[in-house]
Amino acid sequence: MRDETPNSWEARADAASFYGFTDLPSVRDRGTVVLTHGEGPYVFDVHGRRYLDANSGLWNMVAGFDHPGLAAAAKAQYDRFPGYHAFFGRMSDQTVMLSEKLIEVSPFEGGKVFYTNSGSEANDTMVKMLWFLAQSEGQPERRKILTRKNAYHGVTAVSASMTGKPYNSVFGLPLDGFIHLTCPHYWREGRPSESEAAFTARMGIELEETIAREGADTIAGFFAEPVMGAGGVIPPSAGYFQTVVPILKKYGIPLISDEVICGFGRTGHRWGCEAYEFMPDAIISSKNLTCGYFPMGAVILGPELTDRLQAASDAIEEFPHGFTASGHPVGCAVALKAIEVLLEGTTGAPPLIENVNALTPAFEAGLARLANHPHIGEARGKGLMGALEAVKDKSNKTPFDSHLSVSERIANTCTDHGLICRPLGQAVVLCPAFIMTEAEIAEMFEKLETALNAVFDELT
Numbered sequence: 001m002r003d004e005t006p007n008s009w010e011a012r013a014d015a016a017s018f019y020g021f022t023d024l025p026s027v028r029d030r031g032t033v034v035l036t037h038g039e040g041p042y043v044f045d046v047h048g049r050r051y052l053d054a055n056s057g058l059w060n061m062v063a064g065f066d067h068p069g070l071a072a073a074a075k076a077q078y079d080r081f082p083g084y085h086a087f088f089g090r091m092s093d094q095t096v097m098l099s100e101k102l103i104e105v106s107p108f109e110g111g112k113v114f115y116t117n118s119g120s121e122a123n124d125t126m127v128k129m130l131w132f133l134a135q136s137e138g139q140p141e142r143r144k145i146l147t148r149k150n151a152y153h154g155v156t157a158v159s160a161s162m163t164g165k166p167y168n169s170v171f172g173l174p175l176d177g178f179i180h181l182t183c184p185h186y187w188r189e190g191r192p193s194e195s196e197a198a199f200t201a202r203m204g205i206e207l208e209e210t211i212a213r214e215g216a217d218t219i220a221g222f223f224a225e226p227v228m229g230a231g232g233v234i235p236p237s238a239g240y241f242q243t244v245v246p247i248l249k250k251y252g253i254p255l256i257s258d259e260v261i262c263g264f265g266r267t268g269h270r271w272g273c274e275a276y277e278f279m280p281d282a283i284i285s286s287k288n289l290t291c292g293y294f295p296m297g298a299v300i301l302g303p304e305l306t307d308r309l310q311a312a313s314d315a316i317e318e319f320p321h322g323f324t325a326s327g328h329p330v331g332c333a334v335a336l337k338a339i340e341v342l343l344e345g346t347t348g349a350p351p352l353i354e355n356v357n358a359l360t361p362a363f364e365a366g367l368a369r370l371a372n373h374p375h376i377g378e379a380r381g382k383g384l385m386g387a388l389e390a391v392k393d394k395s396n397k398t399p400f401d402s403h404l405s406v407s408e409r410i411a412n413t414c415t416d417h418g419l420i421c422r423p424l425g426q427a428v429v430l431c432p433a434f435i436m437t438e439a440e441i442a443e444m445f446e447k448l449e450t451a452l453n454a455v456f457d458e459l460t
């Protein structure tokens, strides 16, 4: 397993690379998997071992690891104009075209786009935009941000403050004024004998009470992922957005849909907000915006926020914010190709979103089959994102003791069988690439089932 020779890739990885979001005891035990390349949805390590990556890299490599059109779009743009910024009244032609395209494929009638290098920076940028609006519109106290527990919005100081995960306490986060509401996960958060409708209503009451307690005029915005991703693939309870959106509207609080995972087809719809039939005031995009072929994020503003931000900027003659690589021409060229590949189709190839919808029944059936296991408490998901939640006792949803690291064990056993999937809390997350075939979906579930059986046999 772990190559212990002094100059091994594993030893070299440990020696000079500082790991983030990595279970260090596991790595010490097993060694880092050092990868060299990929083919379709598979990746290969330095020892020549092949893995089916059931997580599309980090949700983002949805067109696989060797898509010729995406690589060619990048190469052509590198040859033509390899880099430029978007400051001081200059920007690349690719940037102009991508903004037009993003507004065209967005749910908005008009709007504007601002670019970043990542999803975290896009959320950070959106918060600064809302703070800027508050200052400009004479409401400087309107600064608080509402999100939900278990939400994942990124790792910068602001987006980590929005993220509702306990691990951020090691940084002394969240910052003041970041408020985390209850996670709308009916299976886990619903009270005994509470119906799903009553649970959803309770989420609305909590929101309204929070607004009353904090003061509506102190709240700058509400951010939500349509389906929570890194929180463990948690679809909202039935009617959740239909309950919270009118409340936000009533108090004039902008709703930001963080579509970094859901956007561009993951749920089977172009946007998660379309899957759940609500209209946000802005969309945050990243990850599959470029199918993972270039680091890029975008804030897509709907028409109302566009007008207000434009007025605020006009008043001081600029919006003083931007990154050196905002609107990078190679990123924009790749994103234009990615949108074609995902949503529009290229010559000879239908749009990949069609394959998401074609694969979803097999994906859901696979999840449902494994949910019959005595130690799987819940199978959940939407489109091609899913999770299986391990439980010690299915009847009362008791989790395994945390020191058993059950999901870590499952994921490690999967790796041994040539399958990469992600442990999250006590759940295992699956978010396959949109290019997968039914045979590859079947391979994924077979390998996962083998791993589940092995681990549960060991633990019980």
Ligand SMILES: *Cc1c(COP(=O)(O)O)cnc(C)c1O
Pocket (backbone or CB within 6 Å): 117, 118, 119, 120, 121, 123, 152, 153, 154, 155, 225, 229, 230, 258, 259, 260, 261, 286, 287
């Ligand atoms: C991944 C993610 C982010 C952060 O994006 P980075 O590019 O890692 O900064 C933000 N929001 C959601 C919903 C994400 O899944």
